[in-house]
Amino acid sequence: MKKTNSNLSRRSFLKVTSLSGGGMMLGISWFASAKPEDSLAELNIEPVWQEVTSFVKINTDNSIKIFSPNPEFGQNVMTSLPMLIAEELDVDWKQVEVEQGNYDPKAFPRQFTGGSQSIRMAWKQLRTVGSAARQMILTAASQAWNLPVSELSTSNGMVTHAFSGKSETYGTFAAAAAKLPVPKDIVLKGNESFRLVGSPQKNVVGPKIVQGKPLFGLDYREPGMLIAMTERPPAFGMQLKSFDATAAKKMPGIVDVFAIKVYQDDHKFAGFDTRSFNEVIAVVGKSTWDVMNARKKIKVDWEVASEKKEMGMNHRENIVPSGLESTKKHYAQMLEMDKKPGKIERRDGEPEKAFAEAKHVIERTYTAPFLAHNIMEPTNTFAHFVGDKVRFVAPIQIPDMMVPSIVARLGIPRENISIELVRMGGGFGRRAYGHYMIEAALISKQANAPIKLIYTREDDVSGGIYRPSYQLTYRAAFNENKQLIAFHAKGGGVPESPLHANRFPAGAIDNYLAESWVIPSNITIGAFRAPRSNFNAAAEQSFLDEISEYMDKDPIAFRLELLQRAKDNPVGKTNDYDPSRYMGVLALVRDKSGWGKSENAGKKRGVSAYFCHNSYAAQVIDLRVNGEQVTVDQVTTALDCGVVVNPEGAKNMAEGAAIDGIGNALFGQLTLTDGRTDQRNFDTYRMIRHNEAPKKIDVHFVKNEIDPTGLGEPPFPPVFAAVANALYKATGKRFYQQPFQPQLIG
Amino acid sequence: MIKKYSLNINKKVHQVEADENIPLLWVLRDNLGMEGTKYGCGVGSCGACTVHLNGQAFRSCLLPISALAGTEITTIEGLSANGDHPVQKAWVDLDVAQCGYCQSGQIMSASALLKNNPNPTEEEIENFMSGNICRCGTYSRIKKAIQLAATK
Ligand code: FES
Ligand code: FES
Numbered sequence: 001m002k003k004t005n006s007n008l009s010r011r012s013f014l015k016v017t018s019l020s021g022g023g024m025m026l027g028i029s030w031f032a033s034a035k036p037e038d039s040l041a042e043l044n045i046e047p048v049w050q051e052v053t054s055f056v057k058i059n060t061d062n063s064i065k066i067f068s069p070n071p072e073f074g075q076n077v078m079t080s081l082p083m084l085i086a087e088e089l090d091v092d093w094k095q096v097e098v099e100q101g102n103y104d105p106k107a108f109p110r111q112f113t114g115g116s117q118s119i120r121m122a123w124k125q126l127r128t129v130g131s132a133a134r135q136m137i138l139t140a141a142s143q144a145w146n147l148p149v150s151e152l153s154t155s156n157g158m159v160t161h162a163f164s165g166k167s168e169t170y171g172t173f174a175a176a177a178a179k180l181p182v183p184k185d186i187v188l189k190g191n192e193s194f195r196l197v198g199s200p201q202k203n204v205v206g207p208k209i210v211q212g213k214p215l216f217g218l219d220y221r222e223p224g225m226l227i228a229m230t231e232r233p234p235a236f237g238m239q240l241k242s243f244d245a246t247a248a249k250k251m252p253g254i255v256d257v258f259a260i261k262v263y264q265d266d267h268k269f270a271g272f273d274t275r276s277f278n279e280v281i282a283v284v285g286k287s288t289w290d291v292m293n294a295r296k297k298i299k300v301d302w303e304v305a306s307e308k309k310e311m312g313m314n315h316r317e318n319i320v321p322s323g324l325e326s327t328k329k330h331y332a333q334m335l336e337m338d339k340k341p342g343k344i345e346r347r348d349g350e351p352e353k354a355f356a357e358a359k360h361v362i363e364r365t366y367t368a369p370f371l372a373h374n375i376m377e378p379t380n381t382f383a384h385f386v387g388d389k390v391r392f393v394a395p396i397q398i399p400d401m402m403v404p405s406i407v408a409r410l411g412i413p414r415e416n417i418s419i420e421l422v423r424m425g426g427g428f429g430r431r432a433y434g435h436y437m438i439e440a441a442l443i444s445k446q447a448n449a450p451i452k453l454i455y456t457r458e459d460d461v462s463g464g465i466y467r468p469s470y471q472l473t474y475r476a477a478f479n480e481n482k483q484l485i486a487f488h489a490k491g492g493g494v495p496e497s498p499l500h501a502n503r504f505p506a507g508a509i510d511n512y513l514a515e516s517w518v519i520p521s522n523i524t525i526g527a528f529r530a531p532r533s534n535f536n537a538a539a540e541q542s543f544l545d546e547i548s549e550y551m552d553k554d555p556i557a558f559r560l561e562l563l564q565r566a567k568d569n570p571v572g573k574t575n576d577y578d579p580s581r582y583m584g585v586l587a588l589v590r591d592k593s594g595w596g597k598s599e600n601a602g603k604k605r606g607v608s609a610y611f612c613h614n615s616y617a618a619q620v621i622d623l624r625v626n627g628e629q630v631t632v633d634q635v636t637t638a639l640d641c642g643v644v645v646n647p648e649g650a651k652n653m654a655e656g657a658a659i660d661g662i663g664n665a666l667f668g669q670l671t672l673t674d675g676r677t678d679q680r681n682f683d684t685y686r687m688i689r690h691n692e693a694p695k696k697i698d699v700h701f702v703k704n705e706i707d708p709t710g711l712g713e714p715p716f717p718p719v720f721a722a723v724a725n726a727l728y729k730a731t732g733k734r735f736y737q738q739p740f741q742p743q744l745i746g
Numbered sequence: 747m748i749k750k751y752s753l754n755i756n757k758k759v760h761q762v763e764a765d766e767n768i769p770l771l772w773v774l775r776d777n778l779g780m781e782g783t784k785y786g787c788g789v790g791s792c793g794a795c796t797v798h799l800n801g802q803a804f805r806s807c808l809l810p811i812s813a814l815a816g817t818e819i820t821t822i823e824g825l826s827a828n829g830d831h832p833v834q835k836a837w838v839d840l841d842v843a844q845c846g847y848c849q850s851g852q853i854m855s856a857s858a859l860l861k862n863n864p865n866p867t868e869e870e871i872e873n874f875m876s877g878n879i880c881r882c883g884t885y886s887r888i889k890k891a892i893q894l895a896a897t898k
Contacts, residue, residue, distance in 0.1 A: 074843075074844035074845030074846065074882050076844070202841045203841055203843055205843075205846065206837070206838045206842075207829055207838055209843045209846035209849050210829055210834040210837045210838055210843070210849060210853060211782065211822065211823070211829040211834065212781070212782025212783065212784075212821075212822035212823060212849075212850035213782070214781040214782075215846065216784075216847060218781075218784070218785065219781040221779065221781075252748070252765070287772065287776040287777070288772050288775070288776050288785075289764075289765060289768045289776065293765075374881050375845075375881060376784075376786055376792070376845065376847040376879065376880070376881045376882075377784070377786075377845070377847040378785065378786075423846070424845060425784075425845050425847025425848075426845045426847060426881050426882060427845075456788060457787040457788060457792075648841050649841070652841060652884070653844070655883065655884075655886055655887070656844055656882045656883030656884060657883065659880075659883030659884075659885055659886070660881070660883040663883070681787050681788075681789050682786070682787045682789070682791035682792050683787075683789050683790075683791045687879050687881070688883075688885075689876040689877075689878075689879065689885075690871070690872045690873075690875040690876045690878065690885050690889070691869075691873055691875075691876045693872075693883075693885035693886060693889075694886065696886075697886050
């Protein structure tokens with residue numbers, strides 16, 4: 001076994017506790033040394049020290065319990081994170097029982113689900129946890145047997161002395177090991193020695209899921225618990241004026257009806273404090289049905305809200321304008337903004353001059369609507385406020401980000417807040433914004449009872465924290481030989497710009513200009529699977545397809561050519577991608593899809609590739625169009641996310657990203673008329689369904705020894721353009737506006 | 747109006763006092779504490795709440811309690827004793843779930859499909875399952891799992 005010294009060990013802090021049963025519990029925490037600042041920027045939180053912790057429990061009967069620290073929303077970290085510990089601990093995976101750790105910043109300092117960072121941040125840290133425990137058990141065995149550690153080996157939760165044939169379980173030594181000092185130098189396995197990492201393992205919660213076990217927040221109940229819902233303004237830009245709950249209070253099962261203010265007027269907004277409506281009417285009753293019915297009986301006067309200033313996602317103070325906004329107007333405003341000079345984000349060479357001298361210019365404008373998260377489990381939280389303490393059972397992606405807001409709003413100390421983390425029925429960014437926890441706590445406090453706050457699907461769709469509506473205009477300048485001489489990207493949105501000025505093709509073109517602009521809005525927006533990238537990729541990769549056609553070049557060969565340039569002789573110093581890895585996924589998808597092969601000549605196929613969250617993904621999509629019906633025959637995905645910890649789970653994520661991407665590209669849209677969303681539920685919000693899913697999805701990973709990078713988000717953004725480019729082949733029409741499918745009608 | 751109902755759920759009779767319009771979904775979840783049947787939309791558009799009514803797949807959010815007299819209801823809790831229905835086993839074998847929230851409903855739809863059509867074509871699977879939404883995008887695995895369960 002090749003041993004590598006973990007560069008984290010010197011900063012490590014380990015805590016060992018004996019269990020009453022004689023077993024050992026190991027906790028470890030430290031400051032992570034490798035801070036992925038670029039990805040933190042993706043999420044718009046300020047870089048902070050990232051810490052990871054996990055617990056290992058070894059019992060005398062040799063059963064092993066591993067706590068998974070990060071909130072689970074379907075990315076399957078409850079399997080892959082404990083795998084990292086089990087790998088170095090050298091136990092049989094079948095011996096391991098996994099449990100979700102609750103919110104506990106001392107034990108688990110990085111309970112953060114977002115930005116495709118879980119495995120990346122845990123890669124060394126959780127393996128160190130496992131390795132430290134293993135070394136302590138070896139030391140305990142060496143003392144018990146009076147034999148040198150060097151003569152002992154471990155395997156499958158057993159310590160063995162090969163010469164004498166002695167062999168005992170970890171459990172035998174666990175109590176003694178727990179009393180030992182933590183080893184100073186923690187050694188990690190070389191990648192070539194992995195047995196578990198890289199082997200496909202099934203979701204540890206799978207058997208419970210298929211039995212419909214109450215794993216989710218919405219399933220939580222306890223004696224005396226009441227149900228709460230909130231009545232909120234019917235449109236963005238409106239607020240509560242007055243209400244009369246006399247009739248509602250008389251409805252069966254209703255306990256109370258009152259208004260709550262999510263944040264106080266002087267609240268200092270932090271990054272994840274976004275909420276659609278600040279003042280809502282809470283209805284508290286005995287059952288969901290009672291509360292749903294009583295809601296309809298409240299007589300409310302809503303009024304148009306006035307302009308205010310509020311801290312947004314970017315820690316910047318933003319104007320929240322007054323007025324009732326509409327999608328039609330947003331699109332007109334975006335076109336207006338495109339005509340005005342934007343904020344220059346990057347300039348290389350002399351783009352203006354190159355455009356002036358160009359023989360030919362191609363200019364295209366791409367747009368996308370707002371998207372609702374449509375997490376399958378609607379928003380909910382249990383809260384019980386007693387005295388100056390509050391207990392939550394909450395589906396929340398980043399509990400630590402909400403705690404300061406809860407402290408501020410409820411005026412209770414941090415240590416009086418407890419949060420049981422439950423499995424989330426989807427997240428995709430929506431559950432990073434935990435205003436619903438504050439709402440639940442306020443309602444519990446006022447009602448003086450344990451309550452479960454439930455949003456209906458209509459509440460979720462019509463009062464969401466959406467993927468913004470975006471627009472990007474690209475211009476490409478060519479000389480008389482059809483060579484690309486300049487590139488211009490100008491992008492903005494309602495109310496944020498999607499532009500990533502330092503992403504490809506920046507770095508590959510001598511004359512380059514990137515500009516951004518924004519349109520203030522009172523529609524609430526937030527992170528949505530691969531924020532900004534999910535639109536950039538759609539626009540950029542469609543445009544590259546179109547210009548490669550003008551240049552008479554194969555779209556993959558053209559991209560590879562640009563990337564080769566960025567690799568050999570990059571323009572500028574701030575390019576945030578690695579051209580080699582980009583080229584790697586393009587080459588892999590080309591080979592695996594049989595791109596350009598005669599047997600595929602009749603296929604209507606599109607290609608796309610993108611980099612985000614430190615990983616690289618490319619897709620080739622084959623489809624057919626029959627009238628307004630799109631049939632996707634095959635998706636071939638190539639992915640470079642470094643070492644793949646659990647190939648089974650990773651494939652599932654990439655397949656899901658393809659389906660989710662195709663669905664949103666073809667159908668996804670949330671539109672507004674006078675501040676009111678036109679879609680309220682799944683009867684009007686068009687989701688991809690079984691009969692529209694691809695017939696076949698192949699996922700291929702680039703094999704390398706790079707430490708894991710992101711996985712949940714990267715395979716999502718390129719899908720949109722692969723669909724658009726394939727649609728062009730099938731219909732002869734370019735698609736510039738998302739969603740695409742409505743444009744096939746008529 | 748509050749009335750008394752007796753419901754035959756998973757081969758057991760339950761007495762429930764409830765409003766005549768309350769959908770079976772909320773009777774199961776709130777009155778009887780059976781939370782395997784999930785709420786997704788309440789308007790029959792997502793399939794998360796699927797149960798069997800006399801062996802056929804129905805959306806429980808659309809079934810008022812007053813319409814259930816004399817019917818046999820099966821929920822995910824009653825599909826098998828230990829999660830060993832061939833559909834559940836195929837789901838585990840092919841590692842279908844991501845977040846898992848939609849899967850109770852997917853499994854109830856799939857098991858109803860196979861009960862009435864033991865060897866469905868791909869197209870029949872797709873069409874029958876189209877009432878069940880999965881935001882995580884597990885449709886391909888679901889299809890394979892149904893095909894696998896059909897062989898058992
Ligand atoms: S909850 Fe019944 S179909 Fe969606
Ligand atoms: S597995 Fe998450 S919605 Fe289907």
